[in-house]
Amino acid sequence: MSADVRVRFAPSPTGPLHIGGVRTALFNYLFAKKHNGTFILRIEDTDQNRFVEGAEDYIIESLNWCNIPFDEGPGKDGGHGPYRQSDRKDRYKKYALQLIDSGAAYYAFDTAEELAEARTKTEAQKLTFIYNHHNRLDFTNSLTLTESEVKERLDRGDEYTIRFKPQPKTLFMFDEIRKGIEIDTTLIDDKVLFKSDEMPTYHLANIVDDHEMEISHVIRGEEWLPSMALHVLLYESFGWEAPKFAHLPLILKPGGKGKLSKRDGDKLGFPVFPLEWNPENGEKSSGYREDGYLPEAVINMLAFLGWNPGTEQEIFSLDELVQAFSLEHVNSSGAKFDFDKTKWFQQQWFVEQDDAVVGDAFAKALQRENIEYKSQDYVNIVVGLVKERAVFVEDLFELAGFFFTAPTEFDDKAAGKSWKADTSEIMNNVITVLKNTTDDSAVALSDAVKGWVKEQEIGFGKVMMPLRLSLVGSLMGPDVFEIASLIGKQETIARIETAMEKLG
Known part of the structure; x- marks a missing residue:
């Protein structure tokens, strides 16, 4: 494939970016990078009635957090701008008029009332209203008016739209994912392309922008598949080469039935947006970033929603995804969202992080909770001992809290299992052994205590379980001597004495 691959992600700034949109952006990004191409962000804001303040910034911040920044777009002009459709509105009318001149479009002067009346009559006959070849000559348009009547209406400022007039034929199309598609164009309605407020509809603006920005591949969601025939016909009418299409x-x-929505996330307790959305006037929505997810995990999860590498590998870095990605391995059938699998990806990536990176995040969390710690190095070492059982930074409080705060309560079940009538006496002897140990390393403490246990011919469980309970408050945690070494011999002895006092 040539180096002239140019793809675009073209969201509307009408609210937070759904993870389905992020998945579309990701697949465009992966395809562009795989072929040394260009990934473009275009903001499709022609519908000013639905424009939401802050949505564009949210989209850009989301792409950046996911580590899939655009190459061209708002603030990054690559010579094909502007990249907001509202800033391009002065260029669409000439293209609409070009279609009228070629006979591929026409002026329609029908009022909203006339169209509503026609729709009501049609639906009364239990039929679906469609404005196209079979009834276009029944309406007030430049196909039924004389040239002078059309000019007169335009001169006096009558409201109008410009509608597309598809040529009747069997249209053969090719989708990179769904392969060959055939459609009878007489089934397509005469779509409005341009309105009298001088604003284009989505279909015209989309085609013109893709052409002017030299888009080579249109990779977009399945919901746009019904528009593909119209867009291909528009390219033909302009005499332009159409890009290749791929509908995700x-x-x-x-459960597999229906498109994933915010309501599903709210009901089942997971985000459907990359970042938290907190509008001034509106409902707050959770985001993967604020819920503690790593961008690597979110991207890895999204990549597998509709694509597979054809191998057993599941954990992919972004660079590995770029190398492995191809449209040939994108499925045509819908992909069920699996929140448990999302958490699995998070856990895999959490463990992969450097101890110092996780340690820095955990230290900040400790500070927020006003929990003191010896040093950053201490936190990093603790993280290294427990992070394999964690999914999020917040999990480290439960897994490692005892490294920072001595237990004040002891698990009842664990105490019943490990603290017997002679346990306090045994623990007193363990304290003596610890006091006589000059080396505080985990290895030295282990050798000293285990050596004493062997000498006394006591079962290891009679010593190790109550020792762990004393230090942790339960029977969980990493190697008990690693714990003792890190918190220090003095703190270890103090905790044993507390346990003896409360449990003995």
Whole structure:
């Protein structure tokens, strides 16, 4: 494939970016990088009634957090700007008029009332209203008016739209994912392309922008598949070469029926947005970033929603995804969202992180909770001992809290299992052994205590379980001597004495 691959992600700034949109952006990004191409962000804001303040910034911040920044777009002009459709609105009318001149479009002067009346009459006959070849000559448009009547209406400022007039034929199309598609164009309605407010509709603006920005591949969601025929016909009408199309499968609810929505996330307790959305006037929505997810995990999860590498490998870095990605391995059927699998990806990536990186995040969390710690190095060492059992930074409080705060309560079940009538006496002897040990390393403490246990011919469980309970408050945690070494011999002895006092 040539180096002239140019793809675009073209969201509307109408609210937070759904993870389905992030998946579309990701697949465009991966395809562009795989072929040394260009990934473009275009903001499709022609519908000013639905514009939401802050949505564009949210989209850009989301892409950056996911580590899939755009190469061209708002603030990054690559010579094909501007990249907001509202800033491009002065260029669309000439293209609409070009279609009228070639006979591929026409002026329509029908009022909203006339169209509503026609729709009501049609639906009364239990039919679906469609404005196209079979009834276009029944309406007030430049196909039924004389040239002078059309000019007169335009001169006096009558409201109008410009509608597309598809040529009747069998259209053969090719989708990179769904392969060959055939459609009868007489089934397509005469779509409005341009309105009298001088604003284009989505279909015209989309085609013109893709052409002017030299887009080579249109990779977008399955919901745009019904528009593909119209867009291909528009390219033909302009005499332009159409880009290659690829329509990605829907992301489905966990149960598999219907498209994943915010309501599903709220109901089942998971985010459907990359970042938290907190509008001034509106409902707050959770985001993967604020819920503690790593961008690597989110990207890895999204990549597998509709794509597979054809191998057993599941953990992919972004660079590995770029190398492995191809449209040939994108499925045409919908992909069920699996929240448990998302958490699995998070856990895999959490463990992969450097101890110092996790340690820094955990130290900040400790500070927020006003929990003191010896040093950053101490936190990093603790993280290294427990992080394999964690999914999020917040999990480290439960897994490692005893490294920072002595237990004040002891698990009842664990105490019943490990603290017997002679346990306090045994623990007193362990304290003596610890006091006589000059080396505080985990190895030295282990050798001293285990050596004493062997000498006394006591069962290891009679010593190790109550020792762990004393230090942790339960029977969980890493190697008990690693704990004792890190918290220090003096703190270890103090905790044993507390346990003897409360449990003995």
